[in-house]
Amino acid sequence: MFSILGFCQWLQDTSIGTQIRESTLVFPVLEGSHLLGLALMMAPVMMYDLRLVGLMWTSDPVSKVKWQFLPITFAGFFFMVSTGVLLFWSEPIKCYNSLYFRVKVVFLIIAGLNALVFHSTIDRTASQWESTIPTPTRARIAGFCSLITWTMVIFAGRYTAYNL
Amino acid sequence: MSFSALFPSTIPFFRWCDQTWLCNAIKGTTWVFPLTETIHILALVVLLGSIMLLDFRLLGIGIRNWTPWRIANELRRYILWALVVILVTGWLLFMAEPMKAYDNMAFLPKMTLLFSAILFHYTVFRKASSIDKLYTPVTAKFAALVSLFLWFGIGVMGRAIGFV
Numbered sequence: 001m002f003s004i005l006g007f008c009q010w011l012q013d014t015s016i017g018t019q020i021r022e023s024t025l026v027f028p029v030l031e032g033s034h035l036l037g038l039a040l041m042m043a044p045v046m047m048y049d050l051r052l053v054g055l056m057w058t059s060d061p062v063s064k065v066k067w068q069f070l071p072i073t074f075a076g077f078f079f080m081v082s083t084g085v086l087l088f089w090s091e092p093i094k095c096y097n098s099l100y101f102r103v104k105v106v107f108l109i110i111a112g113l114n115a116l117v118f119h120s121t122i123d124r125t126a127s128q129w130e131s132t133i134p135t136p137t138r139a140r141i142a143g144f145c146s147l148i149t150w151t152m153v154i155f156a157g158r159y160t161a162y163n164l
Numbered sequence: 165m166s167f168s169a170l171f172p173s174t175i176p177f178f179r180w181c182d183q184t185w186l187c188n189a190i191k192g193t194t195w196v197f198p199l200t201e202t203i204h205i206l207a208l209v210v211l212l213g214s215i216m217l218l219d220f221r222l223l224g225i226g227i228r229n230w231t232p233w234r235i236a237n238e239l240r241r242y243i244l245w246a247l248v249v250i251l252v253t254g255w256l257l258f259m260a261e262p263m264k265a266y267d268n269m270a271f272l273p274k275m276t277l278l279f280s281a282i283l284f285h286y287t288v289f290r291k292a293s294s295i296d297k298l299y300t301p302v303t304a305k306f307a308a309l310v311s312l313f314l315w316f317g318i319g320v321m322g323r324a325i326g327f328v
Contacts, residue, residue, distance in 0.1 A: 028323060028324075028326075028327050031323065032319065032320060032323040035205070035208070035209075035319070035323070036212075036316075036319065038209055039208065039209045039212040039213035039216060040213065040216060042209045042210075042213055043209070043210070043212075043213025043214050043216065043217050044213075044217065046210065046213070047217070056238055056242070057238060064229065068226070068227045068228075068229055068230065069217075069226070069227065071226055072217065072220065072225075072226045072227075151206065154202075154205065154206055154209060155202055155206070158198075158201065158202040158205050159198065159202065162198050
């Protein structure tokens with residue numbers, strides 16, 4: 001029968017996972033790159049969130065701000081996910097047992113749901129409100145929620161490494 | 165490349181830091197260090213991420229509808245506050261283990277790069293990024309590359325502190 005723990009055990013024992021774990025250089029380089037990808041993705045995400053909240057780039061419409069930052073966000077996201085997958089691959093059992101890693105996964109899901117809800121509801125009518133200040137309450141809530149959940153993801157991610 | 169190898173005469177300063185009230189207070193707890201380090205990382209994401217956005221813009225990658233001046237102007241306060249937070253938390257992290265910093269091979273290079281980066285950012289780079297045209301000259305592109313090199317270097321050395 002399929003179990004998450006069984007999957008983690010299998011993943012941990014694969015040769016790729018073992019090689020990353022046992023290498024002195026690969027793991028720190030991956031961690032550093034993960035952080036770099038994080039900065040690359042989070043800076044433009046925060047810019048867009050702050051526009052939704054109404055704190056930055058307010059002289060431009062929301063859609064313009066979005067298209068200015070979206071390509072870099074995707075590049076950073078790709079970079080972060082690929083390094084993140086490899087990091088998880090190297091120590092899945094540790095992640096499985098870590099409370100902070102579980103918290104991180106929960107906040108990643110919340111961040112994803114928040115984006116999904118925003119883009120499938122209020123964002124659809126963005127052309128009607130994107131130049132008005134203040135932005136609609138629901139757009140502000142979505143921006144604020146994104147800022148908080150991503151901060152929590154970073155927080156829980158860093159704490160995963162402490163083995164607390 | 166450590167203080168102990170290159171500037172052994174600085175040891176009284178590190179010893180003094182090691183005996184301060186603040187150092188002992190941080191050492192006496194288990195939660196202050198990880199929390200401070202996590203806030204340091206959050207500030208890094210904001211600082212490095214925003215500076216990268218500006219560097220990439222000067223190099224002609226992303227955000228091409230706005231002039232460097234417009235972006236630099238909007239990001240200025242954001243970068244300054246992230247810098248303040250990262251310096252304060254960084255100083256606390258140093259005060260938690262001054263003797264380790266004295267012997268660490270990555271700490272001295274990191275501090276050298278940090279002061280060079282701050283100096284460069286508020287002089288040459290500030291001027292280079294104040295172009296109010298969509299096209300950026302070669303000199304500004306060069307300044308962007310130097311900026312990337314300096315800030316990445318700090319990140320790499322910061323990561324290395326934990327491993328060397």
